[in-house]
Amino acid sequence: MIADPAAPPIDDAHVKDRVSPRHIRLDFNVELIEDVRMEGPAALMERDWMSPYVWLDADGRYGFMVRAVPKPGAPRSDTGMVWTGWSGDGRNFTMLDAPSIVPGPDAFDAGGVEDPTVVQREDGSYLVYYTGVLADQAHGELCYASGPSLDRLHKRGVVLASTKSEGNTKEATIERTADSQWRLFYEYAADNASRIGLALGADCAGPWIEQPTPFMPREQSWDDWHLSTGPMLTDDPDIPVMFYNGATRDARWRIGWIAFDRDCRTVLDRCIQPLITPPPVDDRTATDIAFAASVIVREHAIWLYYSLEDRRLARARIRRS
Template sequence: MSAAPDHGAPADPHVKDGVDDQASTVDFNVEAIENVLIEGPPALMARDLMSPFVWQEKDGRFGIMLRAVTKMGEAMTDTGVIWAGWSADGRHFSMHDTPAIVPGPDAHDAGGVEDPTVVRLSDGSYVVYYTGVLADMARGELSYATGPSLDRLTKAGVALASSKSEGNTKEATVEQTADGQWRLFYEYAADNASRIGLAIAPGVAGPWTEQATPFMPREHSWDNWHLSTGPLLTHNPDMPVMFYNGATRDARWRIGWVAFDRDCRHVVDRGIEPLITPPPVDDRTATDIAFAGSVVVVTGRIWLYYSLEDRRLARATIRRS
């Protein structure tokens, strides 16, 4: 993999180690952690579950899209299939009888479909960004599907292609800005590590224009090697917060947070320690991953949805202080 292009922003005298020292500080604490419970057909329940994207509809229901993968030790037929479902309480979900998005037949996602991100448009239709994995099951590109409902989605192709220096574009976080533009955070590969990129576009289908890299790994820290996109908390529009995923070189992933200015151009605060760490395990060779998927604010409560060990789902109640 060739080196990533230098998207660095001009130096700012008020910025030290990537954080604006003139900005107000913020902090978060975990108040409760619960398992997210999934009920569905045998084809789904036979798989491990990860990448939960949860949102709330206007009628109060909670929707979910997730990635279902073959269990460890079983023959891998694909890197993932995407299923959808609904819940009344945001914790117990009943899933559809059939998947919402499956691999193929086109080459760009013949190996698997991963990491769904749902955008609800003003006309009531859905756009679902997902990672389309090639048949080699090793490389992917950010793709998308559209439709009037979660069971009537039509694939629309590649949303953001992988370039020579930014391979494996995936893990979309998408929002519409105040001026009507669309902002896309995504993960890409560079220098044998994961990084977070940022792009803007006039619409959900692009074309996407690259922006300065939003933030980088920190030396001598839990996020010193890999970074991956997480969900945005935007109920305070002047200080949006991303619950991002960070890891060391050996890919022990934890969930942290970073706060931006209104336009997501500058970091104004960043947590020192991880917000969520996987529970301890006896076997040090076991999968050691907590990975954020989505965030929902319900009557003042912040619910952060994430996956553990790439096989099960959880929800943390977060308090902002």
């Protein structure tokens, strides 16, 4: 399934944040940072890890999907495989013996599979959005797989195709709306930068109808060039919050937050400074990235899961004020 072919591509290069005159007092602070740990087969543990997607499964366990990437210097056979694990505490995960999604054999993901996002349906089955990378390992599109369990997923193909105005669709964030529709945020490429797109659909598998861009980069700020989708905090349905990823032109990524109205069409508030910044490094040429992937709320605690330096995983306990 793809975006509605009758809907023309939306050119949002001129769009500014649609900021509401409504005044709210909202802020977030980091109380605690912990490493996320995995125990699994050698084929997983010898790779670097990115895109940690954590959710509370229907059986009460913490579910976990992660992108495993060849380490620098290793043969670049793919841009990633997706592995699954489970945990009782949300920090220490036991991984399955084999990956849940691997590249190929079809062309749409022959180069790699990245950025998992999990939806558990009411019947207990799963739908997993992921980025399928072409054989050139430079271009990708948003794809999905589904199945009765995470070790029995079947690929369904491209769910939101790249267009002339929105190439390289990836990094899905999907939520159900108040009227039982579905809302899909995603990253796309435009004007040599990453942007965040929005689409609506009647089902979690689409088809998707593109909407106006929800927000844009800010001049002379830490997020003045690139934006990428992050997880949505929806425990207060009237003020959904996205922990988004932003960067300067040289791709130094940080994690911030932005608050919307109930329909995610108007910005109510937005952070000034990043919420999470990578630890300082001596080598300025080193990978300088913190990138949010998922958020959960359990026992009134907000836990934000993210990757650092495109190779290791962490979680932060967030306090709202």
